[in-house]
Amino acid sequence: MTSALVAVVAVALTIGIAIVATAPGRSTDTERAAQPASTATSGSAPGGGRRSAATLREDFLDRYVRGGRVVRTDQGGDTVSEGQAYGMLVALASGDQRRFRSIWSWTRQHLQGDDHLLAWRWTTEGGTADEQSASDADLDAARALVLAGKRFDQPAYTTAGKQMASAILDRETAQTDVGRILLPGPWAATGQPYAYDASYASPVAFAVLAKATGDPRWEQLERGSHAVTGTILANAALPSDWSQVHQDGTVDPMPSANGTGGPVVYGWDAMRMPLRYAESCTASDRALAGSIAPTLQRNTQLAAQLDLGGTAVTDSTSALAYAARAASEQATGSTTAASRDLLRADRTAATTHTYYGDAWAALGATMLTSDVLGGCATSSGGAS
Template sequence: MTKKTKALLAAVVVAAVAVTAGIALLVVGAPGGAPDRTAGGPAESSDPGTGDSTPDARTATQIGEDFLAEWVDDDGRVVRRDQGDDTVSEGQAYGMLVAAAVGDEDRFAAIWDWTKEELVRQDGLLAWRWADGAVVDDMPASDADVDAARALVLAGAAFDRPTWTAEGVQLGTHVLDEMTASTDVGRILLPGPWAAGSGPWSYNPSYAAPAAFAQLGEASGDPRWAELEQGSRAITTNVLTATALPSDWAQVQQDGTVVPLPSADGSSGTVQYSYDAGRLALRYAESCDPVDVALAARLAPVLQRYPDLPMQLDLGGQEAGQDQSPLAYAARAAALASAGEPDAATADLGRADALAQSTPTYYGSAWAALAALQLDGEGSALGACSPLAVSR
């Protein structure tokens, strides 16, 4: 097993980003236990030209297998080697999705077994963070639980393991019961149980996953998954109507109005498109609904402004930092593929992989792998409606 520990800490340049005049940030009361998921960790690279030194192109399966080899221990723990060797539920879910997509049944089983042993709470949801042999923050993060539930359903079908399918349906049901809310425009996914209540609600636009909702709905027959698809599509449309790019965090009001926030509770930070929001294009590009794909395509013109694309932008698309991350190029690849530009999308997938190899980080490597498998992984358990595959 490979254990690369090339952790790079580069200076993070943060520029203050002004929110559109007249918008008041209505702060949601998030308890102290709300997950601070530090999605991107330290700056992944401070050299905007890093992605230009592109090695020979690798297949989506090769990229996925490399992620599993470098970031997953033999016992099934996905280790954030560049962030103190801890583990988060998101990482376990990413590992499960990758393992299912590349057809690695043994690795999938190991990751899920470790997750069940160490992270599953009494209510069936997943504790967010584990370090030094124990859970240190048991607040669930809904995106991780949805991704894990989806991975279980995909693996159950791919490996003929009905028990995994049943476990995925069960985990998904817990998400629906404890981490969703109904608005006037439809059901939405809340970031965690801490955000539940009568609203307005804290919201992370990049947690909405139409393909996952559709697959879990098909597996379970629960109509609430279709409600989540509808509500998420309405909210995302509102987000991209108000601003050119989605914010990492937002607040959703009962009528579906969306207010950008700088953090989960709105109390600190900078309103921007960054390590969380970058996932939105990837979530929507892999949907089988053309309306969702069109939403992903709306990000393409803004992201195309930069040959060397920074990970941090303000909501109008102006540079707000100098971090380079594989996620930035993976997100643009998703937007370009959705907009009918397969060659440019493929080039950006290559840049994402090259940057993940030259400056390896857990989060960047995970999204380089997931993006390749979702957008270009023909025959994998992901990417059933891949815009790149469809364009061939």
């Protein structure tokens, strides 16, 4: 598969910060912001209590998977690599070998290129609509494949996961003075400063793939990602959806991957960061997730987007917002508070179903109540 990358030459913003190269045609922040978001509600989830992670997973698979394709029903019926990877993780966690096989088969046939990475977007009208890969999807898919190879006793999955893992290291990472970092895609490797999304980094995925491949670059990636995320949180109460990382490791918060657009926010992307780090088996990673809990706990109701100081910039909310706060709370040992927020995430997802919200209601509950995806954030506060 030939990448359609058109690199944008870095220029200076009016405040003197460089704009990083971006992948044309990809605007996940805009699309997520456009999806219907629930108005904050009170009360309990359907049935009176929080649904188990297993029930949330089954609901996601039944609602969005059609013939192996994870359909974004609330966004025009297209499919993105991120969704396929989520589907694989959800099916894996449920032990649903049939649906895992179906989702991976569709993904391999329609999205995977000769470089083993996944094209980002596919539509019913034209097939592959954007051939560029997204590292968060590639990383989640590789993790799912390696774990599925063991759980389902399918060596072919392990092989496919290891091939994808090598491609991620080769094409979607960069070396900086503070260590190796995960780039959002191959397009971001064209020049410095590097576009960076802290929520793409997954310490558990790094560990799973390090063990499977024996490649020392995964440990380098864990150290570099931790260092950059630590710098981000040392300079702001919350991580931004996007940042840019300079060669010396300094970091600037950005409004988007290319430095243009609206305000810098903690939103649809950044909210995944505490979930990724809270499930880690490393205490220092969990500490990063826990560090944002005080800011998120200022108000019981959470908006879908906050500024980096924790002030709401929208009236709507999302299931992911509560799952993210649950992760930060659990990382500090506050399992009761985490359980309450997982209930809020469930309730919000049930109020207005969206592909993204339902995916993270299921994944968040799974990551925080089970070690089935390779993590260590298990809690007595939830059923898996």
